[in-house]
Structures are given as C-alpha cells and as structure tokens.
Amino acid sequence: MNHPYRFTSPELVGRSLRETGYLATDRVCGAVYLGDRLGKPVLIEGPAGTGKTELAKSVAAMAGMRLIRLQCYEGLDEAKALYEWNYRKQLLRIQAERTGGEGDAADWTELEADIFSEEFLLARPLLAAIRAPDPVVLLIDEVDRLDVETEALLLEVLSDYQVSIPEMGTVTGTQTPLVYLTSNNSRELSEALKRRCLYLYLDYPTPAREKEIVLARVPGISESLSSQIAGLVASLRKLELKKRPSVSETIDWARTLVLLSAQEISTDLVADTLYVLLKYQSDIDKATAELAVVKPG
Numbered sequence: 001m002n003h004p005y006r007f008t009s010p011e012l013v014g015r016s017l018r019e020t021g022y023l024a025t026d027r028v029c030g031a032v033y034l035g036d037r038l039g040k041p042v043l044i045e046g047p048a049g050t051g052k053t054e055l056a057k058s059v060a061a062m063a064g065m066r067l068i069r070l071q072c073y074e075g076l077d078e079a080k081a082l083y084e085w086n087y088r089k090q091l092l093r094i095q096a097e098r099t100g101g102e103g104d105a106a107d108w109t110e111l112e113a114d115i116f117s118e119e120f121l122l123a124r125p126l127l128a129a130i131r132a133p134d135p136v137v138l139l140i141d142e143v144d145r146l147d148v149e150t151e152a153l154l155l156e157v158l159s160d161y162q163v164s165i166p167e168m169g170t171v172t173g174t175q176t177p178l179v180y181l182t183s184n185n186s187r188e189l190s191e192a193l194k195r196r197c198l199y200l201y202l203d204y205p206t207p208a209r210e211k212e213i214v215l216a217r218v219p220g221i222s223e224s225l226s227s228q229i230a231g232l233v234a235s236l237r238k239l240e241l242k243k244r245p246s247v248s249e250t251i252d253w254a255r256t257l258v259l260l261s262a263q264e265i266s267t268d269l270v271a272d273t274l275y276v277l278l279k280y281q282s283d284i285d286k287a288t289a290e291l292a293v294v295k296p297g
Contacts, residue, residue, distance in 0.1 A: 006063050006135070006178070007036050013062075022051070022058035023212050031200040032059055041158050041179035043143075043197035048184045049246020050202040053141055056180035060137035065178070068132070069139045070125035072146045078153055082163055083127045090115040116167035126157050130173035137178045143193075144183040151190055158196045207234045210250060218254040228265045229254050233277065239290060241283040253277045267291050 007013050010029040017024045017032075024032070032055075035042040044052040060067040070081060078084075093115050123131060129138040140154065157163060161173040181197060183189060205213060210230040214221060229250065237244045245253075253276045262269055271288055278284045 004135070004175075005036060006065075007033050009033065016062040017058050018216075020058045020061045021217055022054060023209065023216060024055070025209075028055065028200065028202070031198055035180075035198055036178060038198070039176045041181055041197045042200055043181045043183065043189070043194065044200045044202055045183045045185050046202035047204065047244065049244070049248060050204055051247050052182040052202050053139065054248075055202070056137060056139040056141075056182070059178060059180070060139075063135075063137070063178070066132070066134070066136045067139060068125050068129045068136050068177075069141060072140065072142045072144075074145055074147060076146060076150055078150075079124070081124055081126050081150070081153055082157075083124055083165065084122050085116070085167075086120045086122050090120050093120075118168075121165075121168070126154075127163050127171065129177045129179075130157065130161055130163060131171060132173075132175070132177065135175050135177065137180065140179065140181040142184060143181045144186045144189060148190065151193060155192055155196070158193070204234075204237055204244070205247065207231050210234070210247065213247060214251060214254045217251050218258060221254055221258050222263070225257060225262065225264060226254065229257065232265060232270065235290075236277065236287055239283075239286055241278070241286065242280045243278070243283065245277045249277050 007016075010026065010033040013032045014024055014026070014029040017029070031042050034040075044055060046052060057067060059065075094111065097111050125138070129136050143151070143154070158179065161176055163171045165171060204210075207227075207230040210233065211223075211226045214226040214229055215223070218226070233245050233250045233253075253273065256273055256276050257265075257269070260269070260273070270291055274284050274287055278287060
C-alpha cells in the first residue's frame with residue numbers, strides 16, 4: 001500500500017498547525033508526526049472540549065487533505081460506518097429485469113452479480129476513507145460512545161486498511177489515510193483497539209497556553225484581557241460543575257467580551273455573560289456564588 005510521508009519533522013508539524021490557529025504542544029506534534037511515519041492511527045483521549053476533534057481538523061487543513069468524519073453514537077452499525085447496498089436502486093433493477101421477460105436461473109445469477117456491484121454500493125465513512133484515490137484524514141469521533149460489538153468493526157479497518165464485503169470480496173486501500181480517533185473516556189476501550197493506535201492524552205490547557213490560544217483565535221483582544229479570561233476559566237474548571245468550559249467556549253466568551261468592548265473583567269460583566277461559558281443553570285448558580293466570594297481578575 002502506498003504510504004508517502006506528509007510531514008518531515010515534529011517541528012514542521014508545530015509550525016504548520018500554528019498557521020491553522022492550532023497551538024500544539026511538543027507531545028502533540030510528536031504524535032502527529034509519528035502517526036504519519038508509522039502509518040498508525042492516533043487515539044486522542046481526554047475531557048470533552050480540549051481540542052481533540054479540532055486537532056484532526058487542523059491536521060487536514062495544514063496538509064491540504066480532505067477530512068472524512070465518522071461521528072460515533074450508541075447503536076451505530078455496519079451500514080452507517082462501513083457500507084450498505086442501495087436497496088431501492090436494486091429493487092428497481094430487479095423490477096426492470098422482470099418486465100423484460102420471465103428469466104431463468106442463469107439470468108438470476110447474472111442479475112444477482114449485477115445488483116451486488118459497484119453501481120449499487122453506498123460507501124460510508126470507513127470504506128470511503130480506504131477507497132479514496134487521494135490521501136485523506138479519517139476522524140472517528142467519540143469512539144467511546146460505540147457499543148463494544150461495533151468497536152470490533154474498526155479492527156480490520158485499522159489493522160490492514162481493508163474492508164471485507166461478502167458479495168464483492170475484500171476491498172483494500174491504495175493509500176493509508178491519516179486516522180484520528182477521539183474519546184472522552186466515558187468507557188474503557190478494548191486492548192485490541194488500543195494496540196493498533198498511538199496514544200495521546202489531551203487535558204485542558206494551562207492558563208498560559210489558553211491565553212496564547214485566545215490571542216491567536218480572537219482578533220483585537222488585548223494581552224491583559226486574554227490573561228484575565230484564561231485565569232478565570234481555569235478557576236471555573238476547578239469547581240464541581242456538570243460541564244466544565246471547553247476551549248471553544250473560552251474562545252466564544254473572549255469574542256463576546258471583545259464585542260462588548262470590555263477592557264477588563266468585572267464581577268458584573270462575568271455574571272452577565274456566564275451563559276456563554278456554562279450550559280447548565282446549576283453551574284451558572286454555583287459559579288455566580290463563587291464570584292461573590294472571590295473577585296476575578
């Protein structure tokens with residue numbers, strides 16, 4: 001299988017990701033580089049909202065590659081992940097054949113071969129990534145939401161980058177996609193799946209790095225305000241919340257404050273805009289009570 005290297009060094013990965021607006025640590029850059037060089041998927045685990053999905057999107061953007069995304073959910077089956085047959089089109093073909101004559105066993109064998117051919121195959125994300133003529137990035141998002149049985153569907157794909165279709169045989173890829181799996185760690189993934197992947201853990205960024213991210217993603221924001229934002233968000237994440245603020249929500253809040261022409265954070269301003277950061281009323285109440293005790297800044 002053709003596997004041209006896309007990245008020449010972790011340092012180049014870091015510079016290229018930064019150009020897309022993604023500020024990556026050395027560990028992240030190393031995982032992206034080695035995933036390419038070793039031809040192995042990268043499993044990214046960590047809390048929700050730490051930039052796992054965004055990393056895969058940014059890699060696709062920096063490499064100029066098409067992103068194919070499989071959004072996982074409970075109950076996802078082979079038909080939605082790998083492939084399915086276009087049953088309606090097959091039925092129309094059978095009906096058209098019947099109208100042309102009664103047919104015999106030989107005709108049916110020929111018809112069966114016809115309706116289980118390329119023309120009637122609907123490629124879903126996994127098969128589409130394998131069969132893509134040009135290199136692609138395959139994002140298998142929130143893989144921990146899959147049933148254990150469905151997780152096993154990924155093993156053949158991630159081992160040999162091939163899919164077995166009973167009616168057609170084995171479809172093998174001509175290129176190795178860059179594969180990223182994300183997990184919010186809601187359940188333990190199988191050892192078999194983990195063995196096939198490089199492992200990367202993404203936690204919430206430090207206030208200093210989150211300040212960098214805000215400065216890079218929010219035009220017109222000041223150093224002072226971005227520093228205050230990063231510090232307050234870090235404090236909120238230490239509270240026992242139902243949902244901690246994600247990095248994207250930090251960016252949204254920073255954009256909100258810039259739109260409101262804020263020069264610095266005040267208790268009233270925070271209280272009036274908390275709904276941008278927090279998405280449960282109980283979390284907003286808890287944070288508001290905390291702000292009454294400790295003034296942000």
